Amino acid sequence: MTSEYVPAVDTGAVAELAALARIVSRQRAELDLLRESVAASAVVERAKGALMATTGCSPDAAHEALAQRAEAGDRTLLEECWLTLGALMPTTPAAAVPTGTGSAGTVPAAEPLAPAVARETPGRPGTAEILGRLGKxxxxxxxxxxxxxxxxxxxxxxxxxxxxxxxxxxxxxxxxxxxxxxxxxxxxxxxxxxxxxxxxxxxxxxxxxxxxxxxxxxxxxxxxxxxxxxxxxxxxxxxxxxxxxxxxxxxxxxxxxxxxxxxxxxxxxxxxxxxxxxxxxxxxEPVASDLSAAVQSVLDALPGATVLLVPLRTGAGEVEDYRIEAATPGAVDILGRTGRELVGSHILESYPSVAGESLWQGYLKALGGGEPYEGEPFVYEEIVAGVTVTATYSVRAARLGDQLLVTWLRHDTEDRQEQRLAELQRLGNLGWANWNLVTRQVNWSTQVYTILGRDPGRGAVPLDLLPDLVLPEDAHALARAVSELARTGRSFDVPFRIRTGNAVRHLRAVAEAVSASDGTVVEVHGFVQDLTAQRSAELALVDSERAILVQRGVLDAERALAARLQHALLPLPSNPVRLHGLRVEVAYLPAQAGVHVGGDWFSAIELPDETALFVIGDVAGHGVDAVATMAQLRFTAKGMVSTGSSLTGALARLNFLLLHSRDAQSTATLVLARYEPAERRLAWAQAGHPPPLLVRGGRAHRLDRPEGMLLGASANPVYESAEFQLEPGDRLLLYTDGLVERPGEDIDAGLDRLAAAALAAGPGSLDALLAAMLAGERRDDVCVLDIRVPVADEE
Incomplete structure (x- = not known):
């Protein structure tokens, strides 16, 4: 006797199938009724159209006329419509429907006719004739x-x-x-x-x-x-x-x-x-098939986004679009319609971006070949609570009879969230940690092991042993914070250091407690962050600031020393002075207000031979070295001219001195002028310096410079001199280049500007001239000798 295996019957599944069969049966009966209703509606509309064709009445009036006929003949409306269609059209419009006065429920007999003023065109068909033929x-x-x-x-x-x-x-x-x-x-x-x-x-x-x-x-x-x-x-x-x-x-x-x-x-x-x-x-509206209705009842209970599509084909059989027959509540289109609101709409209306894409070809492949299609994941933007959110999806399409079942799958899984968390920890150079104080279970992220330089094989460290990993001088502060958190639940944010190999890392631990209903701390979670890079940058910044302060102190001391030297070597008279009948006014303005440190200098002295010496010069550079060079040239020039050297000879010796000084890179410009009061004759020579400006008789012009190269530029320079006679009322300006030079401007433009300013200022003080010339930013020192020859009533 052989035994035969009989599979167990799943009574629950059988019950569900039976229930589904009953639903389908009811829906089929409802569908039949709906189809009959649609057919009857079509017959009524055709009869209305026939009546309107013969009378030109409105749709409502035609419907009312058919209803009145049906009631008068004791027939149903549908029977009356069939009789009307069977008899085609009455030949006389007035016999087609009851006539009346145009009140509600009647059809005005004259409605299709033109008003009395609307005349027919002779030789052409009339309105009634055209409407009659057209109606049939x-x-x-x-x-x-x-x-x-x-x-x-x-x-x-x-x-x-x-x-x-x-x-x-x-x-x-x-x-x-x-x-x-x-x-x-x-x-x-x-x-x-x-x-x-x-x-x-x-x-x-x-x-x-x-x-x-x-x-x-x-x-x-x-x-x-x-x-x-x-x-x-x-x-x-x-x-x-x-x-x-x-x-x-x-x-x-x-x-x-x-x-x-x-x-x-x-x-x-x-x-x-x-x-x-x-x-x-x-x-x-399309009437749902039995399959569509059954599928919709199933989709109503499903999560996610799934739609059932019916292909819409051209006369040649090609698919030109799809109609949505059923949809899950989670399905949504670009217009914001969801679930059953999508039923009856077309794919290219609801998802226009599908057209021409690989997704469209995938639909056709699944519909034609029977094999399901699953597309590659793609990024899609959607609006959630007014905010644009990007998500990754893939689409799966499977054939269901002659229709297509399409499902959108979202890939924002836990794996992706963990990947984002790992990226966040790596970019922030931090890692999370969790300590369960009841079960003594400890969980660290991978980044914590990396930050602490600990082998993951050795496992995580309990919270109370965490201070053992840090440098001894920082362990006490961390241990106190851990103890306070475990006892009172007070969170902490503590910096500390650890040693990994030969390096010291600067870290930070942040933790907070999770307490039970009685206040007992049962869990601690937080993170550890590596601040070594930030701390190194902070220390480097502190060192830089300290070096800057030291350098600033040195510069301030040097500037103060240079200012004292300059003040001692180049005292400025507070008022104009008289030299052999000439009125001389001096101005010196450093580039930085209040600090008299530079290479510009002057001399205005009476010599033993009853002449006057005027010198103005400019040493390249600023600071103590420039002041020292200025002092050397100033005193040497006065000594040479005082002992009988010619102006050109003095310039040649000063050039030799500068070439063989301790700073052989220094250069200087210079003007030497000797005034003989008996003849009012002024002889002068120059070494690469701007020409003096002579103001005479309401005109200002630059003196032609005799040959002369700046000091310290050549071992064999040539220097020449020139002379002219001063007259009463003349004004002679000796100045350094800071008065006339401007960045990006030709020197001749500055000299012309000086001539104009001297004429505009008139015979007044030097202050008006300086105000006109030095408005705005000044980048160089300025030194001016203003020499005037008094007229008879001023002597």
């Missing part, structure tokens, strides 16, 4: 495209309709060309879908809810976006709303206005078109 023709129209052709066929004999267009409004106020006649295929394709253009005539008519008559082509093209290819093809056109979302356009090659009768005819035709479009049934 519309019964055989099966699409908006056929409707446009039928309208053009019946309107052309009356109003020369060269083209008829039907546009339907899309979400977002775009328009779609759903029917056309009289347009070539290229132009129809070009204007098939139109974005919400400002001034596009069909859209403007829909927004206004009133007909738009464009009868002056030249003016209209300035105000509206016109369908016009080639330009000037249609010279007049009319756009009439057919319904809230459909508009009828009639385009004519001939120019001129639409007459009153033609306008009334087009309004009646628009109402007929509305009835026929209603009978055709602009695609209603």
């Amino acid at each position: 023709a519309l019964l055989h129209v099966g699409s908006p495209q056929e409707l446009a052709g039928t309208l053009r066929e019946h309107l052309t004999p009356r109003i020369d309709a060269d083209a008829v267009l039907l546009y339907r409004r899309l979400p977002g106020d775009g328009l779609e060309l759903v029917g056309h006649a009289g347009l070539d295929a290229t132009l129809a394709a070009q204007w098939h879908q139109v974005p919400p253009l400002q001034g596009f005539a069909p859209l403007e008519a829909l927004k206004a809810g009133e007909p738009l008559w464009l009868e002056d082509f030249t003016e209209d093209r300035q105000s509206f976006q016109l369908i016009d290819e080639p330009p000037g093809r249609w010279l007049s056109r009319a756009w009439l709303p057919v319904s809230a979302d459909t508009v009828l356009g009639v385009l004519r090659r001939r120019e001129g206005a639409f007459g009153l009768a033609d306008r009334e005819l087009l309004r009646s035709v628009a109402r007929l078109g509305a009835g026929r479009l209603g009978a055709l049934g602009a695609p209603a």
Whole structure:
């Protein structure tokens, strides 16, 4: 006897399947009822359209007339509609519906006719005749495209309709060309879908809810976006709303206005078109299939983002879009719609970025081959609580019957969060630590072992033993902080040092306590941070500041010494002095206010031979060395001229002295002048110095410089002298280059500026001249000798 294995029955699964079967059965019954309802609605709309075609009445009036007939004949509305369609159209519009006075519930018999002032065009079909023929023709129209052709066929004999267009409004106020006649295929394709253009005539008519008559082509093209290819093809056109979302356009090659009768005819035709479009049934909301309904009931209970897609194919069988049949509550599109709000929308409407991407090809592959498609992860931006958040997703698509089940998978897992935490610790050079004081369990991140220089194989250190790892001089402070935290729960932030190999690291420990309900500390968490780099930078900064302070002290001492030397060597007179009948005023201004340290200098003395010596010079540089060189040249020049040396000989000897001084790199410029009062004759020589300025008789001019090279530049220089006679009222200015030089300016410009300032200042004091010349920043020392020859009444 053989034993046979009988698998156990999962009663729960059987119950769920049975329940699902009952749900599907109920939904199928509801679907059948819905289909019957849709079919009945289509019959009613067709009957309304037939009645509107023969009478030109409104949709509501046609429906009321059918209801009255059904009640009078003791028939249902559906039976009355079938009878109306079977009898086609009555030949007389007045016999089609009850007549009345135009009150609610009746159809005005004269509605489709033009007002009395709207006259018919002789030789052309009348309004009633056109509407009668059109109404019968519309019964055989099966699409908006056929409707446009039928309208053009019946309107052309009356109003020369060269083209008829039907546009339907899309979400977002775009328009779609759903029917056309009289347009070539290229132009129809070009204007098939139109974005919400400002001034596009069909859209403007829909927004206004009133007909738009464009009868002056030249003016209209300035105000509206016109369908016009080639330009000037249609010279007049009319756009009439057919319904809230459909508009009828009639385009004519001939120019001129639409007459009153033609306008009334087009309004009646628009109402007929509305009835026929209603009978055709602009695609209603898609009815869910049994499979879609079952899938939706399952998706309602699922997390994440999953949608069931139905492919929408062209006539050639190619997939041009997908319709969403079911969606999980977590699915969301770019418009913010979620879950069941997405059902019925299209993929390219809800997720336009899918078009043309590898994801689209993946959908086609899964739909055609049967193998599931799973795309590579990609980064996607989404708005969460008004903030842009980036997340990583991948998409999986699997075939389900002739439909497609698509799932978006988010990859923000714990692994990714741990990776981010590790990167944060590495970049911040810190690591987290956790001590459980009850279980004595210790957890350190990898970065803590790295910072402390501890082998992970040796394990983490309990909190009370952490001070054993630090330098002895820092251990006491850390131990006290740890003890205080364990006893009272007081957090700490303590710096300390450890030694790793031959190096010392500067660290920081921050910790806080987690206490039980009775206040007992049960857990401690915190972090350890390596501050060695920051501490090294701080110490280097302190050393630099200390060195700067020392250097500043040295410089201050040197400046003070140079100032004392200069003051001792170059005393400045407080008032103008008299030298052999000349009035001499001196000014010295250092580059840095209040510190008299520089290489500029002067001499103005009477010599033993009853002459006067004037010297002005400029030693390159500043500081003690410049002051020392200045003193050497000043006293040597006075001694040489006083003992009988000529001006040029003195310059040659000063050049030799400077070349053989302790600082052979020094150079200097100089002017030497000897004044003989008996003849008022001034002889002078110069070594590379700016020329003196002579002011005489209301004119100022620079003296021509005799030959002379600056001191210390050459071992064999040539120096020459010149002389001239001073006259009463003359003013002679000897100065250093700091008075006239400016950065980026030619020296001649500064000399011209000095001449102008000397004339403007007049015979007044030297202060006015200096104020005019030294306004603004000054980068060099300034020294000036102002020599005046008094007139007779001043002597």
